[in-house]
């Protein structure tokens with residue numbers, strides 16, 4: 001199950017190792033999925049028989065957990081995948097998630113500017129901006145899109161803004177600083 005190349009283990013761990021209650025909780029909280037209880041229950045039932053290893057195994061469990069008549073709001077697995085993705089990101093990278101949440105709080109044409117001082121932090125902000133701008137984040141082994149991705153605006157700085165030579169001379173600590181800016185634009 002590949003939510004992302006580097007996150008393979010974690011998504012699989014969440015599905016196979018989280019207690020049922022915790023699983024239900026994240027599907028409800030991050031996925032806003034109303035069938036969270038039955039989905040969590042069925043995941044736990046299935047993983048006792050066999051470890052859930054592929055995306056399609058998980059898709060099947062989710063499909064079988066939601067009444068057919070309620071499967072008309074996009075792909076039935078959409079909300080659960082979203083929940084797992086957010087949980088993975090939270091565990092690995094709180095800055096990534098905080099950045100996305102901050103963007104959602106902006107008013108129309110409001111801008112979020114973040115200065116980081118470490119390349120790993122800069123990467124989290126960059127990745128969060130790319131996701132907020134809108135891209136498919138489905139697992140790579142899924143043949144169709146279930147994430148229903150959404151755009152929250154646009155990246156203003158294609159490349160980070162760096163301190164000038166003068167600024168670096170004046171303030172040595174600015175050397176590693178990188179500034180990135182995102183503008184909120186609702187598409188309605």
Ligand SMILES: [Zn+2]
Nearest residue numbers: 136138145147
């Ligand atoms: Zn997608």
